Amino acid sequence: MTQLSKIWLSSPHMGGSEKKYVNEAFDTNWVAPLGPNVTGFENDLEAYLGNDSNVAALSSGTAAIHLALILLDVKPGDFVICQSFTFSASANPIVYQCATPVFVDSEPETWNMCPKALDEALLDLSKKGRTPKAIIAVHLYGMPFKADELRAVADKYGVPIVEDSAEALGSTYKGRKCGTFGDIGILSFNGNKIITTSGGGALVSKHKNIKEKAVFLATQARDNAPHYQHSEIGHNYRLSNICAGIGRGQMEVLDKHIALRRKMNAWYRDFFADVDGVTVFAEPDSDYFSNHWLSAILVDEKVLGKSREDLRLALEAQNIESRPLWKPMHLQPVFSESEYYGSDVCEHLFDNGLCLPSGSNLQIDEIERIKAVFVDFFGRNA
């Protein structure tokens, strides 16, 4: 029997002109260091995000979060609040700074940081005289968080927001692009994200001096002198001119690829509309526009008699990748000692949720293979 080709959750999808920009870099020997592709990619992102955004292109989203915390003066012994329901890269930079993470639960509508749980956390911490230096909130799977509510709570306590928009480039809340809601925003262009530079990220700020400081710190914090002189500790976090070339090509197809991911999400919603016990993750109302980076479902085992793990294994048997939702940070062995505010919302999501193939490059025959597994698994005559 021939092995069926693998269907991925989300794989790189090149638009066509990426090579043109990369070749330009080769032709002009701008292979290194920084060069016109980096500036071009930053300009493209600034125009796309609007809202007077200033963008610094970096080597990863993780590097962008790390620099954001440095720029917000997070130091050893400080506390930083972080959404528990997220990828570990949201939280790890807190530890890079020798600060202490405090995790907060999600709410069930957007699956992102719960404004009430955040308020509880900030109130309790402030009573103990421990005002956190920052709040890291995440737009998971492309779904915008409750930006107005979170901002109101953060402002009440005077704590800045780091907006982890790694999964949400192109998503909007009340018409405004994700990446522009935080005191500092971050993006990722890792291999499986909505656009990729093979690896890369960006820091977003309304303030030009924040961008300049980020670039300074990302290029070894070299003082303005003919010799190498340093008054601060720097990092090697800048994006390369080759990777930025891929990014310029990807920006040309970003909106087209978002439309394709949203179409795939609509296909799942349509399929599961009459399957009891399955809920497709969807925007709560028209204020929210998700890029639907990954489509996700909740499987109610009590109704179906089968779990999300049963479905994952059924898909895997046909060489189709699916994946449980992010395991909350407060349940991770590495963060088991950390404080946590909220209830069991994100734990319930982790126990019952599954991400499904969502790539903008899924082919019709691949969607048919996914459908065949569903029809068999849910016993539905489609």
Ligand SMILES: *Cc1c(COP(=O)(O)O)cnc(C)c1O
């Ligand atoms: C991918 C991702 C990151 C990290 O981005 P990298 O570019 O992979 O370092 C951070 N937060 C979230 C939510 C992510 O999905």
